[in-house]
Amino acid sequence: MTEWTDTETFARVLERVDTKEKGNCFEDFEVGDLIEHDPGLTLTRWGNESWMSQTLNHDPAYWRTDAATARGFDEPPIHPDYLTAATLGITVEDLSEKGGYFLGRTDVRFPATPVYAGTELRVESEVVDTATSSSRPQYGIVSWRTRGLDAETGDVLCSYERTNMIPRRQPVETDGGAETEPEDDERAEDEELPAEFVTPEGGYFEDFAAALEDADGRNAAVAYRHERGRTQDDVTVASLPLATLNTAKQHHNADVMGDSPSGGIVTYGDVTRSTALGHARSDERTWREVGFDDETFHTFVASGDTVYAFTRVLEADDADSLESGTVRFEHIAFNQDDEPVYSGTRTAEIQKRSSN
Numbered sequence: 001m002t003e004w005t006d007t008e009t010f011a012r013v014l015e016r017v018d019t020k021e022k023g024n025c026f027e028d029f030e031v032g033d034l035i036e037h038d039p040g041l042t043l044t045r046w047g048n049e050s051w052m053s054q055t056l057n058h059d060p061a062y063w064r065t066d067a068a069t070a071r072g073f074d075e076p077p078i079h080p081d082y083l084t085a086a087t088l089g090i091t092v093e094d095l096s097e098k099g100g101y102f103l104g105r106t107d108v109r110f111p112a113t114p115v116y117a118g119t120e121l122r123v124e125s126e127v128v129d130t131a132t133s134s135s136r137p138q139y140g141i142v143s144w145r146t147r148g149l150d151a152e153t154g155d156v157l158c159s160y161e162r163t164n165m166i167p168r169r170q171p172v173e174t175d176g177g178a179e180t181e182p183e184d185d186e187r188a189e190d191e192e193l194p195a196e197f198v199t200p201e202g203g204y205f206e207d208f209a210a211a212l213e214d215a216d217g218r219n220a221a222v223a224y225r226h227e228r229g230r231t232q233d234d235v236t237v238a239s240l241p242l243a244t245l246n247t248a249k250q251h252h253n254a255d256v257m258g259d260s261p262s263g264g265i266v267t268y269g270d271v272t273r274s275t276a277l278g279h280a281r282s283d284e285r286t287w288r289e290v291g292f293d294d295e296t297f298h299t300f301v302a303s304g305d306t307v308y309a310f311t312r313v314l315e316a317d318d319a320d321s322l323e324s325g326t327v328r329f330e331h332i333a334f335n336q337d338d339e340p341v342y343s344g345t346r347t348a349e350i351q352k353r354s355s356n
């Protein structure tokens with residue numbers, strides 16, 4: 001047998017062989033296609049705790065039995081952020097391993113919570129939209145509706161619609177994303193900031209409701225920043241996504257990513273978002289997560305970047321519960337240069353002080 005392992009010969013061999021490719025290109029997706037993802041994952045206490053500890057989500061109800069039972073759970077449950085990240089991680093091999101970027105997600109809901117450790121997750125996605133990117137001819141834009149199911153009962157545990165930029169096999173002619181003149185009412189510069197920012201006094205429902213009432217009728221908004229930051233390292237950039245079976249090369253193949261728009265590996269969007277939410281939750285009395293909408297990833301987060309968080313309180317609804325009221329927030333994650341990297345709205349039940 002000819003020896004192929006001297007460097008020169010091996011380079012010539014590599015040039016001539018085919019590569020067994022992974023993942024799908026834009027052309028492989030058609031609206032209506034249903035994809036049942038082969039990877040599955042058992043949602044474990046270890047996976048949950050690794051994710052939650054590293055993203056600074058330290059709500060005691062997810063760590064201590066007494067705090068969990070006080071919140072109405074049988075035991076510390078799987079956190080909705082980890083459930084969301086695991087549901088998405090499993091899909092990457094089929095949907096986005098080829099490359100391209102996670103642009104946004106909406107309608108994130110948890111129809112059958114709480115979910116406990118030991119639950120096996122089965123995930124399926126339906127292609128709901130495919131579009132040409134007018135600014136980037138080598139990519140298309142694909143949206144999927146994904147459902148994470150309890151493999152045993154078939155109950156939908158997590159559901160959302162997500163959009164990625166996906167590489168095309170064949171670039172297309174585009175208009176180059178020519179700028180159109182914005183309508184008058186779309187001009188960002190015309191939008192004035194409020195004269196005053198109100199900070200809630202505490203983290204209970206009553207504090208958010210009082211702050212909104214204080215701002216109401218005045219040129220004021222309820223908005224504040226959180227002190228904590230989390231610098232991205234090997235654990236957050238590569239280990240956490242791989243623990244959700246997310247095979248996106250963006251997070252663990254520095255060789256390939258050197259030659260990409262980001263110029264290197266980047267943090268999994270769900271890590272960025274969960275870290276910012278962890279900072280926000282550390283300043284409130286979260287009771288239950290309800291859902292997330294209009295999530296957008298604005299720019300890359302890379303190893304060495306620090307993720308901070310900002311919160312704007314949009315609405316507070318007393319609801320019909322003695323324990324909690326419903327609050328809608330906008331959260332913005334930003335980096336050490338104060339650039340927004342993620343934004344989205346979140347609806348959560350927040351504990352009432354009067355329930356103590």
Ligand SMILES: C/C(=C\C(=O)SCCNC(=O)CCNC(=O)[C@H](O)C(C)(C)COP(=O)(O)OP(=O)(O)OC[C@H]1O[C@@H](n2cnc3c(N)ncnc32)[C@H](O)[C@@H]1OP(=O)(O)O)C(=O)O
Pocket residue numbers: 088092096097099100101102103104105132133134135136141163164165177248250261266267268269270295296297298299300301
């Ligand atoms: C999971 C997973 C991968 C990841 O987690 S990757 C990490 C998270 N994502 C990111 O870090 C991406 C951050 N975003 C960016 O850096 C920039 O948006 C990007 C991707 C470089 C593109 O920037 P551009 O300035 O070139 O363009 P736009 O931001 O205007 O967007 C390009 C086109 O996409 C359309 N678009 C953007 N957001 C959405 C959305 N939420 N829904 C639908 N369409 C969206 C936008 O309109 C542009 O369209 P054109 O026709 O004008 O091209 C994994 O692998 O799955």
